[in-house]
Amino acid sequence: MKKVLSFAAIFLIIGSCFAQDFGVYQRNEFKSDKGILPYRIFFPDNFDATKEYPILFFLHGAGERGNNNESQLVHGASLFIKKEIHTKYPAIVVLPQCPATDYWSNVNVVTDQAGKRDFQFKKEGPPTDALHMVIGLIEQTLKNYPIKKDQVYVGGLSMGGMGTFELVRRIPNTFAAAFAICGGANVETAPKLTNTDWWIFHGAKDQVVPVELSQAMNTALKNAGANVKLTIYPEDGHDSWTSAFAEPDFMDWLFSKRKK
Numbered sequence: 001m002k003k004v005l006s007f008a009a010i011f012l013i014i015g016s017c018f019a020q021d022f023g024v025y026q027r028n029e030f031k032s033d034k035g036i037l038p039y040r041i042f043f044p045d046n047f048d049a050t051k052e053y054p055i056l057f058f059l060h061g062a063g064e065r066g067n068n069n070e071s072q073l074v075h076g077a078s079l080f081i082k083k084e085i086h087t088k089y090p091a092i093v094v095l096p097q098c099p100a101t102d103y104w105s106n107v108n109v110v111t112d113q114a115g116k117r118d119f120q121f122k123k124e125g126p127p128t129d130a131l132h133m134v135i136g137l138i139e140q141t142l143k144n145y146p147i148k149k150d151q152v153y154v155g156g157l158s159m160g161g162m163g164t165f166e167l168v169r170r171i172p173n174t175f176a177a178a179f180a181i182c183g184g185a186n187v188e189t190a191p192k193l194t195n196t197d198w199w200i201f202h203g204a205k206d207q208v209v210p211v212e213l214s215q216a217m218n219t220a221l222k223n224a225g226a227n228v229k230l231t232i233y234p235e236d237g238h239d240s241w242t243s244a245f246a247e248p249d250f251m252d253w254l255f256s257k258r259k260k
Helices: 002-022 083-088 129-144 159-170 187-193 211-224 240-245 250-255
Strands: 025-032 035-042 053-059 092-096 107-111 117-121 147-157 177-181 197-203 228-233
Touching: 025 092, 025 129, 035 129, 053 129, 053 159, 092 129, 117 159, 129 147, 129 159, 147 159, 147 250, 159 177, 159 187, 177 240, 177 250, 187 211, 197 211, 197 240, 197 250, 211 228, 228 240
Parallel strands: 053 092, 053 147, 147 177, 177 197, 197 228
Antiparallel strands: 025 035, 035 092, 107 117
């Protein structure tokens, strides 16, 4: 009985810490004819509506899909609200949550008998409903809040990394910089991504999303004339976002960028 109580107490403490840490992210919803997109939004300390702020949109991975407006905070959200980060770079941060049955990127994922995945990215065609709503959310946010239009950023991991490439392609004159962690895209779309500076991350031992996808996009972006850098972690698997978020100059790099 004591052990049961002990475990219960631990879970209560964990839940309390989660709520305390991420309670600064306000709950909200974006509604459109495509559905409802839950999202969280963070405003820096002493937010002043008469001043303009940089803004970061972050797209989560497939494992955080749903409608609880909470799971999307699992990876990355704690970094963006670190005191030393938002004190040095006061910015608005927005984290939408993709519905469980949808995907950020317009891609077909085919798995062979050996379990290997083939990602077939569509070069053209309409966005998924989820990405369509993200675009609407971005337009609404940039209109309704005091935003430095030359400091709009986007990034994501895994499914969100794929969504980041596609989002920049669909609204190419919006973002000063973007980061894609263990993502990928159709290399033929690279010429449409050159107005944004890029940092691409991937784990060399990734068994979920092949590292070759990031390597191919890095090459395609360079050939198209984009400002891009690639970081491959030799010992990382799919969880390369842990290493990426630990990069000492990650936030410095991001907030130093201004739209061309």
